[in-house]
Amino acid sequence: MSTTSTQSGSKAKLPPRVTESLVNRLTAMVTAGTAGEAREPFEMTEVYTGDVVGYLPQSSPEDVKAAAEIARAAQREWAARPLADRLAVFERAHELILSEIETLADLIQIGCGKARRMAIEEACDTPMVIAHYLKTAKKTLKPKKRSGPMPVITTSTEEHRPKGVVAVIAPWNFPFAISMSDSTPALIAGNGVIMKPDNKTALCTLYGIELLHKAGLPRGLVQVVCGGGPDVGPTLIDSVDFVMFTGSTATGRTIGEQAGRNLIGCSLELGGKNPMIVLDDVNLDEAIPSAIFAVFGNTGQACMHIERIYVHERIYDEYLRRFAAAAEELGKTLGASYDFEPEMGSLVSVDHMKRVAAHVDEAREKGATVVTGGKPRPDIGPAFFEPTVLTGVTKDMAHATQETFGPVVTIYKYSGVDEAVALANDTDYGLNASIWTGNIERATALAERLEAGAININDGFVTSYAAKGTPSGGVKQSGVGTRHGAAGLLKYTDTINVGVQKKQIMAARASMPYEKQLKSTLLTLRLMRRLHLG
Known part of the structure; x- marks a missing residue:
């Protein structure tokens, strides 16, 4: 050392x-x-x-x-x-x-x-x-040459x-x-x-x-x-x-x-208050470990991490029991070292740890239940905080609507898909959302109804973000613009249009009355449409 x-x-x-x-x-x-x-x-x-x-x-x-x-x-x-x-x-x-x-x-x-x-x-x-x-x-970035307003005679080149x-x-x-x-x-x-x-x-x-x-x-x-x-x-x-x-x-x-x-x-x-919807046909053996990472990966300090989980009432009790048990086990791996033994690390600073703790304390004081965790761990390091699972969080609590940005999640119960969608979309943010189900077709249809820039099916957030060929960004109050994909490169460029006219045919002809020019123009536009030349 x-x-x-x-x-x-x-x-x-x-x-x-x-x-x-x-x-x-x-x-x-x-x-x-x-x-x-x-x-x-x-x-x-x-x-x-x-x-x-x-x-x-x-x-x-x-x-x-x-x-x-x-x-x-x-x-x-x-x-x-x-x-x-x-x-x-x-x-x-x-x-x-x-x-x-x-x-x-x-x-x-x-x-x-x-x-x-x-x-x-x-x-x-x-x-x-x-x-x-x-x-x-x-x-x-390669210049793209296209036809201009008049085929053959004009061209238009897109440069970046x-x-x-x-x-x-x-x-x-x-x-x-x-x-x-x-x-x-x-x-x-x-x-x-x-x-x-x-x-x-x-x-x-x-x-x-x-x-x-x-x-x-x-x-x-x-x-x-x-x-x-x-x-x-x-x-x-x-x-x-x-x-x-x-x-x-x-x-x-x-x-x-x-x-x-x-x-x-x-x-x-920008920020997010990202939801996960768990349907009643889910495989819990696969869903629980992935959800644990989606919530607690990077100690919950990821813009796309999950802070709200909505679980169908038929499987809610079992899901909560297994998720809380997994979170408690994760808490036993907290550690401050430069090797691979700890599975979860510290928050970034004492100030940020206090902010996370304040969200949990306020929720507890207003009637929420801390199922597991909920406390700082100064015995490990000054900014450590336990993986925390809450229930009974209501909209008057900061954690319900604000981005906590720490190892804290609330698990809610829902009875129907329409209710789950309404709850998931009930936020000013729209960065990421997750759906868990055994039926991909069902999840794809549900994804069409969610208001988020990234939607992950049977994953928390890694699948969409790691797809570097596809743009990634937020909607609503979660941002403007994207990174990754062609858009993530082209946003750093100005698009230039270089037009060339090989023969002067587009200017008004002084020898031709305007009424005749208009008829000629309309005939040309109709012909180009029929020949798919526009």
Whole structure:
């Protein structure tokens, strides 16, 4: 075990792969103190212990402007490179990330406190995204020539050109996966990127950028700024051509408003209060383990995780009994270590743990039943909380309607499918929904009635999110825009229409009376429709 030297506070004991020199090298990548007055650095801590890991420089608005200038200059040269050259960088980055998966997992765990299995799975998300765009980017970005308004004589070509500089504002719950997976298509499309990771979890993102540099990404093309959202966010949005944000609905609304005033695009993946509907023909041997992961994976800190389960009355008692027993067993595997023994890790911070606990305490005080869990576990670490199952939650309780974003779920009973659909859709959010049944045709019909951007049948959320060829996003208050698929690449481009007229036939002819021109035009339009030439 290595120990980082710090300015104050306890010294964190970390895995051998994470050394003081590595931490210092990574934090030096942040644009801070170069264009404005130096600010007090952020004290990074290991979630498991609260011990100090290092100090992260904080950027000023002037630093953000300087970062944008550097990224914009580098972007012009990057965009001029052939697409094949840009893809070659990511071909190398794919292998580098896989080769450094253990170090990435260490850095993810230090900042997030998640179980190692989840850290490894998070690190694997970016290679999956890279592999998809290595396969599809050439076809997606290739200019597409089409006929113009008059066949043969006119043509129209659709081109996709990079927007310029993209801001990627990444959250703390999947800091490496989201920051790198959102930046990858932006860079492949020919953009520069200004990355703003969360202060608590910046190290893994910085390491990912270092690997991109090793793969051949030009220096300066990706800039990193750090700081509180109100401190650097407004200047960041004013300095870029597109914003990719993942986080709360409240912050997303603020970002969307500023982007709108600037007439730039934005893609926002926001909150969720995701339901699961369990039909009465379900195989509980399969459904219970999957639901446990859908609720408690990443300690419940996933935008798409399940917080509400609606179970048919015929199987409700058995489902609740088995689910609660499985949750209780999971609670016995809570642990703070850099190996694969713990199946569930910590919440990201003490502050967030207190918020989760407040939702549970309020529900209990107002009459809800805590079937299992419901308590912090300071004996394991400062931000640990037990996997928790509630019943009897009513709409006057925060957990009923607000995103708790922790290892807490309420299980409800329903009597008919119409009731289940109404309950599932009774939310301002629409990010993810899940259906469990032994009849796929029945589930597919039910899925048509659910209001969510992702709907998983016989799975919680992994199947839809891991399908990198299909766009993923939210509806209602859960966001605007998508990631993944062709749309996840094209959103970082401006669509250009280049029209060519080979012979001047579309202009008005002075020698022909307008009434005659009108008759000729109408005849032509009808003929083109019949011949399918429009």
